[in-house]
Amino acid sequence: MRRRLTLVTVVAIGVAVALLTATFWLLLRGWLRHDADVLLASHARSAAALVAVDAGRLVLEETPGDEAIEPGMWLFDPEASPVVRPPVDRSLDTAAAALASSGPATRVIGQVELRSLPVQDGSRHVGTVVVALSLAPYVHSERLAVGAAIVLDVVILIGAAVLVRRVVGSALRPVAEMTARARDWGAHDPDQRFGLGPPHDEITGLAATLDGLLTRLAASLRHEALVTSQIAHELKTPLARMRTSAEASARYDTRAESLRAALEGVLAEVDQLTGVIETLLKAPGGTATMEGADLTEVAARLRRTATAEHPRVRMSLHGAARPALCDPALAERILAPVVDNALRHARSAVTLRIDQAEPAAARTDATRVTITDDGTGFTPDEVDAVFEPGYRGAASTGDGAGLGLPLARRLARLAGGDVLVLPGPGGRVVVTLPVLPDT
Incomplete structure (x- = not known):
């Protein structure tokens, strides 16, 4: 019982903790993704603000902080030809070119997210900027947080198992003691009672139930003794008559007629005893x-x-x-x-x-x-x-x-x-x- 209760409780806590951890992971992932999108959109707007048209050509204006933007920035003319291209993998170049020709869009390549933003000169489309943001820090933070949550879950489960086992053991100890005492009383002293008063919780309810069982057991034992006494009482008189008749015949009667009469009396008493026994055995049914x-x-x-x-x-x-x-x-x-x-x-x-x-x-x-x-x-x-x-x-x-x-x-x-x-x-x-x- 103790082991089953402990196992069920720990499994329930484990399922609850797992659901909480999964919910935390989904929320954390959404928050980190939102932060990355906000930061990437800010970079895209900053990069688009640096684009200018000089003599029909796209150029980047020189402003402080360009070094932080240009390493992860592409600039494409209206025909999607690259004007500025950072030194990155060919896969990123291909993805950036595809984004430049598809209008405003976002795409993730590996652990890098790309975002395209059209550049307007008044109402005229003059080009497209594509910016890149590494998601590695976000992925690292996500994994670190989820790992810490899993470790915390394990600690919680171990602590819960120890605590639940102690609590269940403490709660069931009185039940085991009461069961042992009731078993001993039922075998040796059925008049003993727990006497905890009216039931107000599970333990006192069990005590009241056991008291009732012991009372019925004692009543059954008394009833058994009573039935035995009653049967003995019913059989006492015919047996006494049989003994008296047999003793009188053995001591004083030597004639066959007297002996025959005594034996007939004994047979009559035996018939009466048989009827009494059959009646008493049939009555309880x-x-x-x-x-x-x-x-x-x-x-x-x-x-x-x-x-x-x-x-x-x-x-x-x-x-x-x-x-x-x-x-x-x-x-x-x-x-x-x-x-x-x-x-x-x-x-x-x-x-x-x-x-x-x-x-x-x-x-x-x-x-x-x-x-x-x-x-x-x-x-x-x-x-x-x-x-x-x-x-x-x-x-x-x-x-x-x-x-x-x-x-x-x-x-x-x-x-x-x-x-x-x-x-x-x-x-x-x-x-x-x-x-x-x-x-």
Whole structure:
């Protein structure tokens, strides 16, 4: 990252410097060419001012400073025949003669620029002067300036590369440190946070993002631990029954009939365990199914089981409603912990009432199951606390791990419903599930 940023920045600076240098060179060249043209035009006018006609012949007047003009001056008569010619190369002579016959013009030969200017005597054309100016000093100045600019460009690029590398390294160092710390925290201590406050720049924005990722990671780890605890809680009771039955048969039952009955009980518990595991494994995948659960039948099964396990508690079932949009096994897993909780806290009676939920109690059409017992009930402070994993209220009997209601709510919400606790004398829990659409 650092190398790429440095390279991109240096390339961008190099392109900008190259464009500036090219622009400077073009401007300098234009300025020097303009100066040369101005100077050459001045020489041409000065040379034309020295031309005079004497007895029908062109002559040069003798004035101070002629020596500076004549070495680079040609004088041609109207027929373009040379009258005055400096000692120069034949190529310059040929070019000067061509300019004399073509009127006012400019031509560059090598590093020499020639300019022609007609000479007038009143309104009569009496000849043409051609002057020459060496461009070598201008070319030398141009090359010297461009060379110095290129050297300066190289120095700028080297300095920019060093400076950009240091600046980029300094800017990315906190990012690298934060990445390393976040990696270490994610592996060993996900509860650590950077805590730089609201983001106001890129670094604090990255810190806030990493804090969010660590928070979600910690929540995921807690959720994983919660799911493990909930599954263990669901499997605990059937395993205890299997062990009790097996131990009783091994110690006391020697008759084949008793042993057979114990084994049948173990098989029933194994079937129940299998159903629990399959339900819990299927629940996280969602409940997008058109299969309907008749909550009356589910409640009836739970009632039969409760009658055998809690003979002291009278359990009644009332009402009916449309089938719920939920897998029947999942619906049983939702209701079972709630019913079991009511049976453990009831003094003598538990009532299950199934009806259609009121519009204010559900966002959509829903089936409602209200489980009521004649126990102590829930206090207003326990309405939300009972859904915290491991919470056991003041009226707890000492049985259970405090995970039944949290599991029931989680599964109900996966199905699009909910589980609510109502405070007051006598325990009351309301389970709502969406109804199966009419076909």
